Amino acid sequence: MKKMLLTATAIVAVGAFALTGCSSERGGGDTGTGGSDEAAVGFAADATIGVALPDKTSENWVLAGKLFEDGLAEAGFQADVQYAPASNTVAEQQNQIQAMVTNGAKVIIIGAKDGKQLATQVQAAKDAGATVIAYDRLIENTDAVDYYAAFDNFKVGNLQGQALLDGLAERAGHEAPYNIELFSGSPDDANSAVFFDGAMEVLQPKIDDGTLNVVSGQTEIAQTATEGWLAENAQNRMDTILTGSYSGDTVIDGVLSPNDTLARAIITSVQQAGKPVPVVTGQDSEVESVKSIMEGVQYSTINKDTSLLVAQAIKMAQQLQKGEEVEVNDTESYDNGVKVVPAYLLDPVIVTKENAAEAYENVPSLLEIVKSYE
Numbered sequence: 001m002k003k004m005l006l007t008a009t010a011i012v013a014v015g016a017f018a019l020t021g022c023s024s025e026r027g028g029g030d031t032g033t034g035g036s037d038e039a040a041v042g043f044a045a046d047a048t049i050g051v052a053l054p055d056k057t058s059e060n061w062v063l064a065g066k067l068f069e070d071g072l073a074e075a076g077f078q079a080d081v082q083y084a085p086a087s088n089t090v091a092e093q094q095n096q097i098q099a100m101v102t103n104g105a106k107v108i109i110i111g112a113k114d115g116k117q118l119a120t121q122v123q124a125a126k127d128a129g130a131t132v133i134a135y136d137r138l139i140e141n142t143d144a145v146d147y148y149a150a151f152d153n154f155k156v157g158n159l160q161g162q163a164l165l166d167g168l169a170e171r172a173g174h175e176a177p178y179n180i181e182l183f184s185g186s187p188d189d190a191n192s193a194v195f196f197d198g199a200m201e202v203l204q205p206k207i208d209d210g211t212l213n214v215v216s217g218q219t220e221i222a223q224t225a226t227e228g229w230l231a232e233n234a235q236n237r238m239d240t241i242l243t244g245s246y247s248g249d250t251v252i253d254g255v256l257s258p259n260d261t262l263a264r265a266i267i268t269s270v271q272q273a274g275k276p277v278p279v280v281t282g283q284d285s286e287v288e289s290v291k292s293i294m295e296g297v298q299y300s301t302i303n304k305d306t307s308l309l310v311a312q313a314i315k316m317a318q319q320l321q322k323g324e325e326v327e328v329n330d331t332e333s334y335d336n337g338v339k340v341v342p343a344y345l346l347d348p349v350i351v352t353k354e355n356a357a358e359a360y361e362n363v364p365s366l367l368e369i370v371k372s373y374e
Contacts, residue, residue: 042323050100054113097121148343157198163300167279231265238269254279260289294373
């Protein structure tokens, strides 16, 4: 079994939002049912279910809110879906969760704006008899989170790392070594280190044997982080890297990008510098990136079907409402610093131009885009 530690020592330099004390053990999690001994056991079929989501900077968060509203209503619940505005600090989400507790929500599903700053609120939820489900992002440093519903984010990183290698072999136009750069997500998102560690499990051996050359020398997560997942931060860093490490005819062959928003910003930076577009990975299957992939610009993305993840979180709420044992399929991997949180993980899918039609077979809006390029 392999271990993956998400410790603060790797990223303290990023600033006040650095990860603290989170570890995750990967490989061969149990499949079956199980979970928190403290979870709610049965409640009214029309109870309020709270959903606290971060800002709307990603297409997937916007879609998730709508799916939660519709899906919870269809299941017979009263839905209280709230977003923390992008312009505000995590305090707004803390207030929203506290209001859900006060208003008697029986289950609170949280897509954390900052998973390290919600311990007080989830403890209040537990004390009030509510069950807390961490959605997509792990809530850290508290034993009051009951379940975690997410895609297998370490596997996401594995897929991104392998896609970068595959793309280099396909598009670089020369033999190794290949010049690459590494980007990771926001340090206030626990998933950022998971994505990065998953990718580096694939890429580090190739860096060590000389197949890959990180020209800037920036290989640590503290150096590669993108505060707030903001496109302008990624573009500014790429601008700086190109100026400092890729002068003259030095070519950048590939970039590990953790999501589509950052991928497009990185590509813009390279294009503005007048250099050939490198192999760039992504995640989230955002519309503009799917178009870019079909046009042969961005190399890959990850399909994490938001509708499936929302449906799984709602299913958990229904199981709790009926007093049933909540189904999980991993009871080993997600240590939040205080406890291992029982999780239900879904499988992500890598998407390139070659397999896009198959990957989006059940996503009509994206399949239509793909077919328009055929």
